[in-house]
Amino acid sequence: MDDLFSASTRERSFKNAPLAVRMRPNSLDEYVGQQKAVGKGSWLRAAIEHDVLSSVILYGPAGTGKTTLAHIIANHTKSEFVEVSAVTGTVKDLRRVIDEAKTRLNTYDRRTILFIDEIHRFSKSQQDALLHAVENRTVIKIGATTENPSCEVNSALLSRGRVVELEHLKDEDIATLIERALEAPQGLNGKFSADEDTVKTICTLAAGDARSALTTLELASEIAVTRPDT
Numbered sequence: 001m002d003d004l005f006s007a008s009t010r011e012r013s014f015k016n017a018p019l020a021v022r023m024r025p026n027s028l029d030e031y032v033g034q035q036k037a038v039g040k041g042s043w044l045r046a047a048i049e050h051d052v053l054s055s056v057i058l059y060g061p062a063g064t065g066k067t068t069l070a071h072i073i074a075n076h077t078k079s080e081f082v083e084v085s086a087v088t089g090t091v092k093d094l095r096r097v098i099d100e101a102k103t104r105l106n107t108y109d110r111r112t113i114l115f116i117d118e119i120h121r122f123s124k125s126q127q128d129a130l131l132h133a134v135e136n137r138t139v140i141k142i143g144a145t146t147e148n149p150s151c152e153v154n155s156a157l158l159s160r161g162r163v164v165e166l167e168h169l170k171d172e173d174i175a176t177l178i179e180r181a182l183e184a185p186q187g188l189n190g191k192f193s194a195d196e197d198t199v200k201t202i203c204t205l206a207a208g209d210a211r212s213a214l215t216t217l218e219l220a221s222e223i224a225v226t227r228p229d230t
Contacts, residue, residue, distance in 0.1 A: 023180065023214060026075055032176050037164050056161050057149050062146060063212050080113065112139045116143045127154050135160060178214075182217075191221075
């Protein structure tokens with residue numbers, strides 16, 4: 001009963017989530033853009049597909065797919081995904097996550113992807129709590145930052161992984177995401193349409209930010225419901 005209840009709760013939560021969350025891809029084949037970073041032939045894609053990924057830092061502007069890519073890595077490698085904020089997460093939180101990761105690895109042979117948002121804001125004490133677990137691969141650290149890691153990320157963390165730079169998405173990538181969201185069952189499910197000019201406008205407003213584009217599309221759909229004549 002607990003499992004059924006939990007599944008039902010997750011389903012309701014997903015249905016009520018923002019469009020950008022509902023449209024988050026689950027695989028590399030669904031991931032749009034970032035060919036330089038994760039396209040066929042890139043070292044990152046090869047590492048993911050062969051399940052030999054070590055710790056990485058994803059560096060790029062907001063809305064370029066850093067969190068999404070971390071989720072995809074966890075899905076592909078069948079790893080547990082745990083997220084910690086460098087801003088609100090405490091040393092105690094990190095130690096708990098690491099202890100749980102040890103148990104998971106030793107008991108179930110299941111690895112843990114530790115996703116750290118805003119990793120450039122990690123304190124020295126947070127860094128010290130994490131370093132050994134990264135070194136012995138108790139966790140695979142995936143950090144995300146909008147700041148240049150060479151300038152903003154602690155050198156000890158920087159040296160224990162590779163940096164992958166993500167760029168603003170191209171307009172054609174944003175357009176693909178919009179069209180997909182309009183039709184997908186978990187998206188707007190074909191209830192709305194957008195002409196070429198509308199798509200171009202959203203692409204321009206988004207300025208390479210996928211999350212912004214989907215948020216704008218969702219807002220437009222909500223306005224269309226309340227004002228069907230527009």
